[in-house]
Amino acid sequence: xxxxxxIGLETHTQLQTNTKIFSGASIKYGAEPxxxxxxxxxxxxxxxxxxxxxxxxCAIKFGLAINAEIAPRSVFARxxxxxxxxxxxxxxxxxxxxxxxxxxVTIQVPAVGKNPAYEKVVNITRAHLEEDAxxxxxxxxxxxxxxxxxxxxxxxxxxxxxxxxxxxxxxxxYAKKLHELVQWIGICDGNMQEGSFRCDVNVSVRKKGSDRLxxxxxxxxxxxxxxxxxxxxxxxxWQIETLEDGGTIHQATVLFNPDTGETRAxxxxxxxxxxxxxPDPDLLPLEITEADKARIQTQMPELPEAMxxxxxxxxxxxGYDAASLTASRELANYFVATVDxxxxxxxxxxxxxxxxxxxxxxxxxxxxxxxVGAEQLASLLKRIADNTIxxxxxxxxxxxxxxxxxxxxxxxEAKGLKQVSDxxxxxxxxxxxxxxxxxxxxxFKAGKEKAxxxxxxxxxxxxxxxxxxxxxxxxxxxxxTA
Amino acid sequence: MTxxxxxNSSLIQLSQMLAxxxxxxxxxxxxxxxxxxxxxxxxxxxxxxxxDKTLAQAKAADVxxxxxxxxxxxxxxxxxKDIFCAKDWQTTCGSKMLANFIAPYDAHVIxxxxxxxxxxxxxxxxxxxxxxxxxxxxxxxxxxxPWDFDRVPGGSSGGSAAAVAARLCAAATGTxxxxxxxxxxxxxxxxxxxxxxxxxxxxxMIAFASSLDQAGPxxxxxxxxxxxxxxxxxxxxxxxxxxxxxxxDYTRELAKPSSSQPxxxxxxxxxxxxxxxxxxxxxxxxxxxxxxxxxxxxAEIVEISLPNTGLSIPVYYVLAPAEASSxxxxxxxxxxxxRAAEYTDLMDMYNKSRAEGFGAEVKRRILIGTYVLSAxxxxxxxxxxxxxxxxxxxxxxxxxxxxxxxxGPAAPSTAFKAGEKxxxxxxxxxxxxxxxxxxxxxxxxMSVPAGFSHGLPVGLQIIGNYFDEARMLNVAHxxxQVTDWHTQMPELTMPKxxA
Numbered sequence: 001x002x003x004x005x006x007i008g009l010e011t012h013t014q015l016q017t018n019t020k021i022f023s024g025a026s027i028k029y030g031a032e033p034x035x036x037x038x039x040x041x042x043x044x045x046x047x048x049x050x051x052x053x054x055x056x057x058c059a060i061k062f063g064l065a066i067n068a069e070i071a072p073r074s075v076f077a078r079x080x081x082x083x084x085x086x087x088x089x090x091x092x093x094x095x096x097x098x099x100x101x102x103x104x105v106t107i108q109v110p111a112v113g114k115n116p117a118y119e120k121v122v123n124i125t126r127a128h129l130e131e132d133a134x135x136x137x138x139x140x141x142x143x144x145x146x147x148x149x150x151x152x153x154x155x156x157x158x159x160x161x162x163x164x165x166x167x168x169x170x171x172x173x174y175a176k177k178l179h180e181l182v183q184w185i186g187i188c189d190g191n192m193q194e195g196s197f198r199c200d201v202n203v204s205v206r207k208k209g210s211d212r213l214x215x216x217x218x219x220x221x222x223x224x225x226x227x228x229x230x231x232x233x234x235x236x237x238w239q240i241e242t243l244e245d246g247g248t249i250h251q252a253t254v255l256f257n258p259d260t261g262e263t264r265a266x267x268x269x270x271x272x273x274x275x276x277x278x279p280d281p282d283l284l285p286l287e288i289t290e291a292d293k294a295r296i297q298t299q300m301p302e303l304p305e306a307m308x309x310x311x312x313x314x315x316x317x318x319g320y321d322a323a324s325l326t327a328s329r330e331l332a333n334y335f336v337a338t339v340d341x342x343x344x345x346x347x348x349x350x351x352x353x354x355x356x357x358x359x360x361x362x363x364x365x366x367x368x369x370x371x372v373g374a375e376q377l378a379s380l381l382k383r384i385a386d387n388t389i390x391x392x393x394x395x396x397x398x399x400x401x402x403x404x405x406x407x408x409x410x411x412x413e414a415k416g417l418k419q420v421s422d423x424x425x426x427x428x429x430x431x432x433x434x435x436x437x438x439x440x441x442x443x444f445k446a447g448k449e450k451a452x453x454x455x456x457x458x459x460x461x462x463x464x465x466x467x468x469x470x471x472x473x474x475x476x477x478x479x480x481t482a
Numbered sequence: 483m484t485x486x487x488x489x490n491s492s493l494i495q496l497s498q499m500l501a502x503x504x505x506x507x508x509x510x511x512x513x514x515x516x517x518x519x520x521x522x523x524x525x526x527x528x529x530x531x532x533x534d535k536t537l538a539q540a541k542a543a544d545v546x547x548x549x550x551x552x553x554x555x556x557x558x559x560x561x562x563k564d565i566f567c568a569k570d571w572q573t574t575c576g577s578k579m580l581a582n583f584i585a586p587y588d589a590h591v592i593x594x595x596x597x598x599x600x601x602x603x604x605x606x607x608x609x610x611x612x613x614x615x616x617x618x619x620x621x622x623x624x625x626x627x628p629w630d631f632d633r634v635p636g637g638s639s640g641g642s643a644a645a646v647a648a649r650l651c652a653a654a655t656g657t658x659x660x661x662x663x664x665x666x667x668x669x670x671x672x673x674x675x676x677x678x679x680x681x682x683x684x685x686x687m688i689a690f691a692s693s694l695d696q697a698g699p700x701x702x703x704x705x706x707x708x709x710x711x712x713x714x715x716x717x718x719x720x721x722x723x724x725x726x727x728x729x730x731d732y733t734r735e736l737a738k739p740s741s742s743q744p745x746x747x748x749x750x751x752x753x754x755x756x757x758x759x760x761x762x763x764x765x766x767x768x769x770x771x772x773x774x775x776x777x778x779x780x781a782e783i784v785e786i787s788l789p790n791t792g793l794s795i796p797v798y799y800v801l802a803p804a805e806a807s808s809x810x811x812x813x814x815x816x817x818x819x820x821r822a823a824e825y826t827d828l829m830d831m832y833n834k835s836r837a838e839g840f841g842a843e844v845k846r847r848i849l850i851g852t853y854v855l856s857a858x859x860x861x862x863x864x865x866x867x868x869x870x871x872x873x874x875x876x877x878x879x880x881x882x883x884x885x886x887x888x889x890g891p892a893a894p895s896t897a898f899k900a901g902e903k904x905x906x907x908x909x910x911x912x913x914x915x916x917x918x919x920x921x922x923x924x925x926x927x928m929s930v931p932a933g934f935s936h937g938l939p940v941g942l943q944i945i946g947n948y949f950d951e952a953r954m955l956n957v958a959h960x961x962x963q964v965t966d967w968h969t970q971m972p973e974l975t976m977p978k979x980x981a
Binding site: 045047082084 | 566567573580583585586587589684685686687688689692693719720721722805807808810811812814816817818828852855856857864
């Protein structure tokens, strides 16, 4: 029997505001416990929430980025439950009327084995604003749990998808796309280790062809894409095995244990809280006008899709190259800066996706830490373009630049990599090569095309790689056909 | 001037005496403190007194007066309902839950009084978390009605009410969620105003039912209330429901030249539902006499109907407990307030701390509120109540098409005996039958002394349209120019066991 997995994601993105969503306390990560807990954060008697407009702007940006409905009127509601790190005994969230409605994200699912890469649209159900809880720090004080309320009230945008994904690969492609998008539009720093981007994954399985959803289990708080893949794959196998063994799936919240690679039920839905949602009487409904949206629109960066199309049209890049370069705003900016400094677009694209990306990956660096900046890369590419160095020589120069050996021209000089473009000198070399390789010349004349390439190789070798290959080609052809 | 005359003086008189240096703020404050020393042990109007802090404020006020930059309330001793957080003051909200809570910040109302140079005389007793109509739910004990120590002062602002009536302060603050300023004002015989929702910031005022709570003045006269409003009202960006309006002078209408018919042209609406079954006959007689007085002042009487009045109590006892059940969730013993001495685990700590920290009425309302918000009941109770709330507000919109102010009784009876209704919640809830609708609609309401029944005060309620406080204050003020009910005060004789 063939099974199909159905996946939907709920992602908590921490918004990049200066202060909390309902108070003026800082949200900076890593401060001493409870030093960023103002009277509102600790829910003293009598305090009231005031909505941070910057958090609303972030939500509008996200709505615009996924071409979603942005509610002209949305409502903050109280989600009531008791927990020590939830100081008010309720979380202010949005329930019936969220700020962002239906939208969509286009994802690129990479090739896996024989299956080719493909594009897919993931529908967004909603995105709503809410406040984060604090943290319970177990064993903070000897034998006791401590409560750190620095995080309490940190603004979150919870982004919920339709159950549109059909594999771990699709789920991870979506998560990565969303991760990149929220950073691209500047609403989230994307730091998964610090919890700025946390995914809950709803997984269910059903027989292929069925249009009924199976019972889902929710994998909580996945903080890396690797764990997400492992967790979904494990959970999918577990559900299929359970059903094939005649068991039933019960709705539950599960945790992924990275050490064992397994998911384990945390609590079943029967034990779940009745959250007693109701509109928060301390906050007015959130109203967003067309003018608000227009104002935020002017602050929006060019989005990846638009930039990709522009790269194709403006620079003649292939769709694949344009998509790769717009996979992150950092990469796209680097590419654009390289072109702006005078490099040609196609070689710039190749170098950015090739040598630069390979080096960064190997050394686990980000573009911001790249020893070769856009301007340096551009000056290197210019030396290729003006025939000062060959492509091969350029690789050596790049290596030297990466290692901090200096600027392009100085390295070319020091290493003697300057290309020979003097026709007389090249002709002299060719004459020598032709004289020394009479057999090859005969073979060429007998119609063996390969012999020509061998002769080019010999000429390049004789010039110690410095001869301009195009000139070598041209002159050799002239002499052989003369 | 005798001390009695001093404590019986109006805010304007006191302000003038302070300005003329006829008396210092320290002397005035000490006079009130002495009276509190003598009478409070019997009346129990105050929960917290701190003479050092109070007198320090009085000294600072004297410096300010001497420097010539006094405001009308500079140096005047005001009692603060213990629902307002006041920095470094015990702030209990009448509950064991907060008996040990020292507020680390000032409520907006307190900040306003401090800025005006007023002196905080102490924190007044109240029903626990403002839930009650007799002050009998206070963890700190009941409060005596100064007119009859066997009777309750009303609630929830019972301590402030008794303090104003017994002249244990120059004026006081109160809060009104369903009648908690107006009903005690009626039962204790003074003037109280609940402003339009959103006029006074709720920041730092401990929440009972957020969409209904509103702070207001409790004072001897409409004129005193107007001066208090000038300090209390105003936009506060820390309260999202605070209304951003131009600052008003609430005394502005009072200065109009008087004539024999100063209220000529005023249309007073009398809702027939407010004079129906349930109203004490003697109270009705007093109210009718007051209406007759208004006719003499030139007002015209129109009969109106507020057809959904009967639904106001059931609607209120869905919505207010719903909000309260959530507002009171923060009292969990984790960060401040009462925590059980011994517990086995987290759930046990919550259960014991809340079981010990809250009184019976608070628990009752938390249970009602939790119930009406529960899955499966929300639509039938909470949503339905919200719909009816809009109908009740609409009743007033219709009524104000034919009249300028609405009048009726503030409470269905005079002060009742302590213990009389404490075991019958529904009878207690009916105390607010005439006041709750205005909270549900967000409208301003007043209670003004209008006479006595068997020696106990009766309050006339004046309900105005949104933001019509200045006109309402003048309507009350003109009545107080031709009557003396508001100047009468109880003869305070000590009960034998105290004396």
